[in-house]
Amino acid sequence: MKSDKLVIKLSELDNVAVVPHAKGLQIGTALENGITVQEYVPMGHKVAIKDISRGESITRYGQKIAIANEVIKAGQWVNEHKISLPVPPDLDSLSYEKLPVKKARALNGYTFDGYKNADGSVGTKNLLAISNSVQCVAGLTEYVVKKIKKELLPKYPNVDGVVGLNHSYGCGIAIDAPAAIVPIRTLKNIALNPNFGGHALVIGLGCEKLRPESIVNNASDDTSIFYMQSEANEGFMAIVDDVMKLAEKHLGTLNKRKREPCPASDLVVGMQCGGSDAFSGITANPAAGFAADLIVRAGGSVMFSEVTEVRDAIHLLIPRAADIEVAEALKREMLWYDNYLKLGQADRSANTSPGNKRGGLSTIVEKALGSIIKSGTSPIVDVLAPGEKIRKKGLNFAATPASDFVCGTLQLASGMNMHVFMTGRGTPYGLAEVPVIKVSSNTVLSKRWHDLIDLDAGQIATGEKTIEEMGWELFKMILAVASGKMKVAADKLELHNDLVLFNPGPLT
Ligand code: CA
Numbered sequence: 272m273k274s275d276k277l278v279i280k281l282s283e284l285d286n287v288a289v290v291p292h293a294k295g296l297q298i299g300t301a302l303e304n305g306i307t308v309q310e311y312v313p314m315g316h317k318v319a320i321k322d323i324s325r326g327e328s329i330t331r332y333g334q335k336i337a338i339a340n341e342v343i344k345a346g347q348w349v350n351e352h353k354i355s356l357p358v359p360p361d362l363d364s365l366s367y368e369k370l371p372v373k374k375a376r377a378l379n380g381y382t383f384d385g386y387k388n389a390d391g392s393v394g395t396k397n398l399l400a401i402s403n404s405v406q407c408v409a410g411l412t413e414y415v416v417k418k419i420k421k422e423l424l425p426k427y428p429n430v431d432g433v434v435g436l437n438h439s440y441g442c443g444i445a446i447d448a449p450a451a452i453v454p455i456r457t458l459k460n461i462a463l464n465p466n467f468g469g470h471a472l473v474i475g476l477g478c479e480k481l482r483p484e485s486i487v488n489n490a491s492d493d494t495s496i497f498y499m500q501s502e503a504n505e506g507f508m509a510i511v512d513d514v515m516k517l518a519e520k521h522l523g524t525l526n527k528r529k530r531e532p533c534p535a536s537d538l539v540v541g542m543q544c545g546g547s548d549a550f551s552g553i554t555a556n557p558a559a560g561f562a563a564d565l566i567v568r569a570g571g572s573v574m575f576s577e578v579t580e581v582r583d584a585i586h587l588l589i590p591r592a593a594d595i596e597v598a599e600a601l602k603r604e605m606l607w608y609d610n611y612l613k614l615g616q617a618d619r620s621a622n623t624s625p626g627n628k629r630g631g632l633s634t635i636v637e638k639a640l641g642s643i644i645k646s647g648t649s650p651i652v653d654v655l656a657p658g659e660k661i662r663k664k665g666l667n668f669a670a671t672p673a674s675d676f677v678c679g680t681l682q683l684a685s686g687m688n689m690h691v692f693m694t695g696r697g698t699p700y701g702l703a704e705v706p707v708i709k710v711s712s713n714t715v716l717s718k719r720w721h722d723l724i725d726l727d728a729g730q731i732a733t734g735e736k737t738i739e740e741m742g743w744e745l746f747k748m749i750l751a752v753a754s755g756k757m758k759v760a761a762d763k764l765e766l767h768n769d770l771v772l773f774n775p776g777p778l779t
Contacts, residue, residue, distance in 0.1 A: 277302055278318055279553060279732065282333030287317040287349050289331075289549050289631065291732045293715050302346070309346040315549035315631030315695070315713070317349040329354055332552070334584075336637040351633040356620055360586040362606055367598040370590035372650050378568035381746075384530035384754040385537060385688070392465035393537035395688045395706060395753040397528050399433040399521050400467040401514075402458065404486060405441025405479035408499050411507075412437050412474055415514045423519060427526040431755075433518070434703045436461060436471070438772050442479040443779055450776035457658035457772055458486040460684035465539070466705055468528055470521045474514065476500055494520045530755060536570030539661060540689045540749060541682035541705075542645045543576060545675035548630025548695025548712055552641020554741075555693035555712035555728040561742025562691070562749065563647035563666065572664045573647070574655070574682055577673035578608040579622040580642040583635055588643060588668070593650040600654035604670035611775060622673055626696040645693065657773050658684040675700055676771040679707075683770070689753050691745065699723055700768060701761025706752045708759050710745065723760050 277300065278288035290296045296312040302320065312318045322345050323329065329337040329349060337354035386394035399419070403412050412435040419433045440454045458481075462471035475483035477500030487495050494517055504510045542559055544551055563573040575581075581588065582605055592598035612618055622635045632638045652665035658681050661667055671681040675698065679690065683704050690705050692698075695712035697720055711717040714729030726745060730736040736744075751757040761767065 276734075278320070280320065281331060281553065284333040285330050286319060286321040286323055287329055287331055288320050289553065290314055290316055290318060291550075306345045309344060310348050312348045313631070314715070317549070317631065317633070319343045319345050319347050319349050321345055328357070331637060332640045334636075334640050336640065337634045349633070351628055354633060356634050357636060359583050359619065362585070362602050362609075365586060365589050365602065367592065367595050368590055369592070375564065375568045375649065377570070378535070378565060381535040381569050381750060382532045383535065383538070383750045384756075385533040386465075386468060386528045386530060387533065388465055388469055390463075390469065392539075392686060393533045393688060394466040394468060394528075395755070396431045396466040396704075397429060397468065397525055398431055398466050398704065399518060399525055400436055400462065400464070400471040400704070401433065401518070402436040402462050402471050402473045402486065403438075403441070404473060404475040404481045404483040406437070406439050407442065407476045407479065408474045409437040411499060411510065411514070415511060415518065418511065418515065419518050419522075423515070423522055427522045429526045429528060430522055432703070436770055438770050440772050440774060441481040444480055444774075445777045445779050446480045448776040450774075453657050453776070454772045454774045455481065455485065457681060457684040460658055460660045460686070461680070461704075461770070462486060463660065463686070464683050464704060465686060465688045468525055470524055471495070472497065472517055472521055474499060534570065535566065535750065536664065538566055538569075538571035538689060538749065538753060539574070539687045540566055540571065540691060541574045541576070541669070541679070541685070541687035542691050543675065543678050543682070544580075544642060544645065544693040545700060546694040546696035546698040547627055547632060547638060547641065549632055549637075549641075550712035550729065550732055551632075551693055551695045552637075552644055553712070554731040555695070555710045556641055556645040557738045558728045558731065558741035558745055559645040559691055559693055559710065560647035561738055562745040563645065564649055565742065565746045566749070567647065567649040567666055570664060572661055572667060573649075574661065574667045574669040574685055574687060575643070575646040576669045576671040576678050576682060577642065578604060578670050579619050579635065579673045580639050581605075581668070582608065582619055583639040584643045588646075588651065591651050593652045597651055597654055601651070601668060604654060604656065604668070608670070630696050655685055657681050660684070661686045672773055674771070676768045677773050679768070680770045681773060689749055691749065693728070697723070699761070699766045701759070701766040703767040706759045707761050708745070708748060708752060709761065722764070725759050
């Protein structure tokens with residue numbers, strides 16, 4: 272891909288190409304093979320490079336992304352009004368034939384400075400986490416978090432910060448409904464995130480359905496749970512004082528943690544994209560995929576997620592399953608989500624946002640093909656149901672909704688210690704719990720948002736960098752950020768999103 276290219280074609284089979292230039296493609300521009308541009312095509316959008324008849328497939332990445340609703344002449348703009356969505360791959364008819372995989376060369380010698388935990392996990396931050404068992408106490412949590420930051424943190428220089436894990440769950444819920452397992456295990460596993468050192472403190476109200484004991488790791492430790500309704504305290508300030516005392520105990524323990532060299536195999540990187548555009552699948556996601564392969568070669572773990580952005584490319588992922596159990600688990604998660612959407616009388620086309628479409632992503636199929644590239648090329652070794660803790664090193668599929676903050680929350684529960692987030696349209700997304708490296712898919716965005724974007728993968732489209740170079744750059748950035756040697760934009764500005772639980776169960 273060169274900067275002087277008027278359009279980017281990804282496969283010889285493609286009948287459309289993407290416009291890389293910020294100014295778009297003007298009427299009358301001459302393309303290769305004697306094609307003249309018939310109408311203005313904006314940046315990131317697709318131009319037909321062959322005549323396409325009505326009912327014919329629109330092909331990008333060598334795959335069918337849509338069906339033409341009308342005759343589209345070479346040189347015309349291919350937008351969502353001229354095409355319709357093909358049917359998704361039928362899960363029942365997908366059989367498992369393992370793709371022959373070349374054994375990847377091990378990558379040795381890469382380390383980062385992390386915080387080792389008793390359970391074998393490694394933190395990239397040293398944080399005091401204050402969780403709670405119900406939204407009722409969210410105000411108390413916020414109050415004490417502010418007070419701890421101001422009054423206690425300066426006394427514990429080895430502690431990087433304090434985070435309140437407020438959420439909307441805990442009461443008014445059908446706690447025995449089968450689907451309640453998702454939010455409950457998410458809260459339990461978030462408290463175990465490597466960045467909290469096994470010392471999360473949980474505030475309960477007292478009368479809620481979800482018991483703090485069920486979301487805290489060590490319920491017998493009387494410093495890990497506090498009940499606001501405890502009769503021992505008179506008045507709010509007495510309650511606050513008690514929480515502050517408990518917090519101080521945890522801070523004392525956390526303050527003893529020190530960064531030490533850890534192999535790159537201790538990385539657990541959650542990959543996600545949001546606010547994608549047509550470049551995401553050409554620049555940022557392929558660079559992330561290359562970095563994902565490097566992490567796996569180094570013995571580390573990578574998670575990719577977002578079921579609705581995987582569903583239409585599942586036929587490409589099943590052959591990458593390490594064994595038949597993983598293939599079946601992939602299908603199981605797709606089927607679960609198909610049914611979940613059906614219950615809400617929605618389908619997968621609900622995924623693409625107006626911003627995606629303005630950015631040139633016309634259908635969920637096109638979005639999915641660009642999205643799965645961030646998983647790289649490694650075999651998929653395990654599939655995690657929403658909120659489950661990671662069990663195996665290597666490439667994992669962690670099933671989550673594609674919604675940015677819900678996916679991020681679930682990946683936190685699965686145990687990520689680094690987050691990489693690709694965006695084309697731009698989002699200020701960040702998490703207080705783990706560092707989030709934001710990678711832009713195009714240079715226009717990274718220039719406009721120079722203080723919000725950490726890495727510009729748009730250089731791949733302009734020809735300044737190759738996917739490999741950008742992938743290595745991202746890998747090294749992950750190690751630097753994980754070591755605390757580099758601060759991501761979201762942390763510098765303290766732009767942090769709320770935790771948003773995935774609750775597929777009923778409220779009462
Ligand atoms: Ca997302």
